[in-house]
Amino acid sequence: MESRKPVTIPQFKKMKKDGTPIAFLTAYDYPSAQLAEEAGVDGILIGDSLGNVVLGYDSTLPVTLDDMIHHTKAVTRGAKIPFVITDMPFLTYHGSIDETMRNVGRVMREGLCKGVKMEGGAEIAAAVEACVRAGVPVMGHIGLTPQAVHQIGGYRIQGKDSAGAQKLLEDALALEKAGAFAIVLELVTEEVARMITSRLSIPTIGIGAGAGCDGQILVFHDILHYGPDIRPKKFVKTYTDVGSAIRQGIRQYVDEVKTAQFPRDEHAFKGNQEAIAYLYGNKE
Numbered sequence: 365m366e367s368r369k370p371v372t373i374p375q376f377k378k379m380k381k382d383g384t385p386i387a388f389l390t391a392y393d394y395p396s397a398q399l400a401e402e403a404g405v406d407g408i409l410i411g412d413s414l415g416n417v418v419l420g421y422d423s424t425l426p427v428t429l430d431d432m433i434h435h436t437k438a439v440t441r442g443a444k445i446p447f448v449i450t451d452m453p454f455l456t457y458h459g460s461i462d463e464t465m466r467n468v469g470r471v472m473r474e475g476l477c478k479g480v481k482m483e484g485g486a487e488i489a490a491a492v493e494a495c496v497r498a499g500v501p502v503m504g505h506i507g508l509t510p511q512a513v514h515q516i517g518g519y520r521i522q523g524k525d526s527a528g529a530q531k532l533l534e535d536a537l538a539l540e541k542a543g544a545f546a547i548v549l550e551l552v553t554e555e556v557a558r559m560i561t562s563r564l565s566i567p568t569i570g571i572g573a574g575a576g577c578d579g580q581i582l583v584f585h586d587i588l589h590y591g592p593d594i595r596p597k598k599f600v601k602t603y604t605d606v607g608s609a610i611r612q613g614i615r616q617y618v619d620e621v622k623t624a625q626f627p628r629d630e631h632a633f634k635g636n637q638e639a640i641a642y643l644y645g646n647k648e
Contacts, residue, residue: 388409549571
């Protein structure tokens, strides 16, 4: 494999300028981070989507700061080249600036990631600006923001009318002004995503926002169909079905154990003759 240098924020800016698409993927543990790095991703997000796909919650809201730090540690041990970003979980950056900085500081120091992601627009600009002033790279996230799913009223497409489009643009510009190095656009109409992308000097990373963004991000489990309840999504493409292969492998293992086909002699370790004689006596 050709050696790669660690990806940096200036590289992302150059990729936008040059029209080179940026590939992000989520990862939540050591092996998935290693596999993503080996496959050549530019960036990894430890998303609070781990609440759904790893921890079994029905939303991202129960995910804690400790959860995010725990999984971030595993990912940063596995990936050294992609730019690794960690989601700040629900209500860990909406209080005082001091409280926000303490929480962000824990994620950066303990998780060893390179930056954090925050959901929201103009209303979190002050928190973004404070983090950037302190030297913390921040990725914004607007459109469908899962932490606000109850307020939004479900997982709905954003920017379908002029008022919604204007609000998204204002939020994007506010985040850019606050110092965000990139912005995720989730479940935003393609036309609005393309317009916002053209207005910003920083990259946009789309998920369900069409081809007009500077880059794309999808969930590890979605593109690999890895999990017991992967539901089809219009904006997701499944590239391989590892879930079926895993289930088949486990079923075969269980069947072979139940029918005494595993383990066989080739899977066992044998003692020397002296040990056998000591354990079972001399049978001669």
